[in-house]
Amino acid sequence: MSRKANTLSDDDAASALDSSLHNLVGYVLRRAQMKFFSNLAARLEAYDIRPAQFTALTIIEQSPGLMQAELARALAIEPPQAVLLVNKLEERGLAMRVRSNPDKRSYGLFLSKAGEQLLKQLKTVVQQSDLDSSSALSAEEREQLLALLGKLYRDE
């Protein structure tokens, strides 16, 4: 099979693949992602936490003091969404905006003690959900999958 530039002639398109949705990476990605997402969302519901909020907590933990704009970029969301997200975390006492930078327009974001403690719990829940949703795979297959998916979206 040639893959010079992964280009597709009109001829190929007509015949190629079995024209089934299951040969589109985008389609199977979406189906798989929906499964993971709904399982995770259901488990996090007990903590009144959305998947995106968990991700935000994790990023803040990894980069304490980061700005909202940086958080937005890391989450691949727009700044206005980041505002609402951080509002919720702050209301719940899980994270804080600290006006400490030389640039007085921006905040540094930090986890509160309560945020750190909750996050520790959530990590167990999230990892269990992840293993659960991928229980059809062996440990080696799971690693393979992580590696392949990583290639797909790294250095965009």
Place this chain on the structure above:
Amino acid sequence: MSRKANTLSDDDAASALDSSLHNLVGYVLRRAQMKFFSNLAARLEAYDIRPAQFTALTIIEQSPGLMQAELARALAIEPPQAVLLVNKLEERGLAMRVRSNPDKRSYGLFLSKAGEQLLKQLKTVVQQSDLDSSSALSAEEREQLLALLGKLYRDE
């Protein structure tokens, strides 16, 4: 590495992995899926077609005469969403509801000639988008990925 039942002790959770998001299949799935989806949506915009509409057209082509309830199940959407989706396809003259079944509550769904022709075009666009978004993978890696993802969501 043991994987008896893919279960996680509290001890594991604390130490395991580098606790990074990139070791969660759900997270990397979501990031990859977003990339595929936005690329696809952008390309289909020229045809005023959403990804879900393309999927619907493909399913109707593969199972002409199917009921809306069946389409909804195949798309993993709720019946009210299927109504709106089919309305749009019918308004645009791409598909038709035909009251032909013995059960007079339901319709059979069919592509129009125009729908078939547009779908043929769209398939080229969609496959090109899919190859494009997965250009970081070799052909063999792409096949591997399709197989692994298939395992994840088949027979739920």
Place this chain on the structure above:
DNA sequence: TATTGTTATACTCTATAACTATA
């Protein structure tokens, strides 16, 4: 009584433009 399709509604997520305060 149950089911197909439908309407109405509401809630989340997302995207954009416009504003404020700092720079």
Place this chain on the structure above:
DNA sequence: TATAGTTATAGAGTATAACAATA
């Protein structure tokens, strides 16, 4: 003038309850 954060708003997408027609 440019940037960080914010507000307001509108558009998708999605979920649920309730209804009509048919079974």
